[in-house]
Amino acid sequence: MYRKICNNGFTSDLWVQRYFECRKMFTTFVPAVNDNEASLLRNDERLIIEPDEVANKKLRLDSSDRVKKRKVAILLGYLGKNYFGMQRNPGMKTIEEDLIQALLKAKLINDEAFEIIQTIQFQRAARTDKGVSAARQVVSLKLPEHGNKDDINSFLPDEIRVFGIKRVTKGFNSKTKCDARTYEYIVPTFAFAPDSLCPNLSKENFDIDEKVEALSTIDGQPFFEYRVSPEIINRVNSVLKLYEGTHNFHNFTSKIKPLDPSASRYIMSFSCSEPFVSRDMEFVTLKVKGQSFILHQIRKMVALAIAVVRNLAPEETVTAAFQQERMDVPVAPSLGLVLNQVHYDKYDKRYGTDGIHEVLEWRELDDEVVKFKEEYILKYIFETERNENSMLKWLATLPLHSYSTREEHGNS
CATH class of the missing domain: 3.30.70.580 (Pseudouridine synthase I, catalytic domain, N-terminal subdomain)
Structure with missing residues (x-):
């Protein structure tokens, strides 16, 4: 069975293309065209061959492959x-x-x-x-x-x-449409205890085990019993505020040159929470919101802030690190770092109330998110810190850093 399609406004090339596409797609065809049919083809009249079996097969393909x-x-x-x-x-x-x-x-x-x-x-x-x-x-x-x-x-x-x-909208891209990201860094408060409270600390004859042992006692008490004072919390906040605004963060990452435009980042806010106790150890949450971050940037910002509060480096070191000179800045452990929120304020304002799309604040899911965060993320951070002393061991390495400019070697 076939239909004869004449030149009624359709180009002959298009119908020839459709004819051969059908022949290629399906294995069941009518017998070869006879001489009369061939002459019709030569006279720009087209044959669309649609046996019942072929048409049914095409219908099945359309229904199974075209999932919306x-x-x-x-x-x-x-x-x-x-x-x-x-x-x-x-x-x-x-x-x-x-x-x-x-x-x-x-x-x-x-x-x-x-x-x-x-x-x-x-x-x-x-x-x-x-x-x-x-x-x-x-x-x-x-x-x-x-x-x-x-x-x-x-x-x-x-x-x-x-x-x-x-x-979301067809053109939505979770990366490019994101206005800002908020990270949290959960740190035990003993990390901010001044080195002067820990006996026998010295850069000479450095031994990591001896240094950890010295840091284990703060003002005569076990390190995990340390409780931070309001004055130190205020000090932490004043140091973190130095990071706010647009700065060159090439010293807070790796493999980015001082004049590379990608080193410039905008920090909207950076603050320290009130202390809280978990597993008999006191913690604070450092919360930073920025448009975007580069590799290790947050961990290096936290590390330098800790060094300043511990009086291992002057406060001016933070602003000096924004200059072009290469500086020695340590990297804090990854354990306490958590991506807490991604923000789509501009998208929500434009599309969130159009009747088709929803805002991407996800507030209706807060209870579920908080439960997961507490049962998995926070539980792991608190238990690991208590059992493995990762922050304590890292603190022992801080005196090894100079927190000053250093000479470039080769292309590094």
């Missing part, structure tokens, strides 16, 4: 322990690798998307480094309309949770 997809934003949290960061990296255990595998197992993406995730416009709001956790991370991608968080979570480890999925 929409651009969505996914809010998730994760414990960074045992992961080599957020971003997918072949051969490495990363958060994205586990998430993408879960999407595949839930049949929300196909094999092609699993191999080349860019085909579904996948993007993350922020990169987190090895061992760094996130309470609220956002990724954007295209998913089938029926996708839901329970299907994804059923294939994820408990340390990674999808909290919610929201429809």
Whole structure:
């Protein structure tokens, strides 16, 4: 059975193309055209061959392959322990690798998307480094309309949770549409105890074990019993405030030259919380909000602030670090660093009330997020700090740094 299509406004080339596409797509064809039909083809009249079996097969293909997809934003949290960061990296255990595998197992993406995730416009709001956790991370991608968080979570480890999925605009990109990121650094307060309170501390004849032993006693008491004074909290806040504004942070990362435009970053706020006690140890939360951050920037800012408060470096060292000269700045441990929030204020203002899309504040999920954060992220930080003394051991290395300018060697 075939239909004869004549030249009634359609170009002959288009119909010839459609004819051969049908022949290539399906294995069932009518017998070869006879001489009369061939002459019709030569006279710019086209044959569209549609046996009933072929038409039915085409209908089945259309219904199974054309799954409607929409651009969505996914809010998730994760414990960074045992992961080599957020971003997918072949051969490495990363958060994205586990998430993408879960999407595949839930049949929300196909094999092609699993191999080349860019085909579904996948993007993350922020990169987190090895061992760094996130309470609220956002990724954007295209998913089938029926996708839901329970299907994804059923294939994820408990340390990674999808909290919610929201429809976003077609052009939404979780990275470029993000106005700011808020990180927290949870640190035991004994980190701010002045070195003068710890006996037998000296740069000479440095021995890490001896230094840790000396730091274990603060003003005659075990280090974990230390309780910070309001005066020191005020001091911490005054140092953190020096980071606010737009500065050149080339000394707070690696492999970025002083004149590289990417070194310039805007810090909106940086402050220290009131102290609180967990596992018999006192902690504070340092909260920093900025447009974006570069590798190790937050951990280096925290490290230099601790050194200043401990009187290992003068306060002027912070502002000096914004200059072009290369400076020796230590890196604080990754344990206490948490991505706490990603902000979409401009997007929410423009699209959040259009009746189709929702704001990306996710406040309705706060209880679920806080529960996950407490049960996994904070619990791990507090227990690890108490059992492994990671901050105490790191503090022992601080006197090794000069906190002054240093000569460049080669192209480093």
